[in-house]
Amino acid sequence: MELFIGPQRHQPFDQDGTIPSNHLHNFEHATISLTFLAYASFAIVLDRIGSKTQHALTQFIGSIAFAQQLLIFHLHSADHMGVEGQYHLLLQLVIFVSFTTTMIGIGLPKSFLISFVRSTSILFQGAWLILMGYMLWIPQFIPKGCYINREEGHQVLRCHGEQALHRAKSLVNLQFSWFLVGITIFSLSFYLVWDNFFTKKVF
Structure with missing residues (x-):
């Protein structure tokens, strides 16, 4: 959708059929989405077929998607x-x-810890991307000393001088640390609550 909704002519290519430099971002994001779409599609197919190598192949395709991302x-x-x-x-x-x-x-297909950490990291990715959307492109949330500048058809966050840039990056590092703690607390609490609920339900 990013390739066709964002551009003024509702298509990402230049008049000569090439990819313009200001749409490279869109193609990069779309490529990531395409890879995960392929992963999800094959995961469904492998699940329907019920192949003996279903789990390993699904994990392998997933690893390719994350590697490309x-x-x-x-x-x-x-x-x-x-x-x-x-x-x-x-x-x-x-x-x-x-x-x-x-x-x-x-x-280690039966390792709970591996699955739990992977799921938590995917949750972290989603939360971090949402935060980026707010902090980079909504004027009310941009760091002090920085501004939104339009460059090559895209809005880019720029800062007035090295001090403002250093402060903004330090704030990003703090946000990451807070998110790490918050996601960890949420994930473990979520697991403990549901584990306790189902344990009581079984017994």
Whole structure:
């Protein structure tokens, strides 16, 4: 949808059929979505077929999706030195956890801890992406000393000087730390509540 709703002409290509530089972001995001769509589709197919290698293949395809997501965010065409780059850098840590636990899950399919950590990391990814949407593109939430600038058809967060940029990046680091604690508390509490509920229900 990003490829066709955002552009003024409702299609992402240039007049000569090439990809313009201001739409590279859109193609990168769409590629990540396409990979996860392929993963989800094959997961459904493998589940319907009931293959003996269903679990391993599903985990393998999932690891490919996370690996590509990690690669694209690492080589993202966005500014790696700015505030958005700091959000992307920290996001890569969470994606790496998702990728690693998915790979380990191939060899340890019955490990609760591996599945729990992977699920928590995916939750973290979603929450972090939502936070990025608020903090990078809503004027009321941008850090002091920074502003939204339109560059190559995209809104980009810029800061007035090195001090403002350093402060903004430090705030991003704090947000990540708070989210890490918050997601951990939520995930463990959620598990303990439901574990207690089902344990009482069984006995």
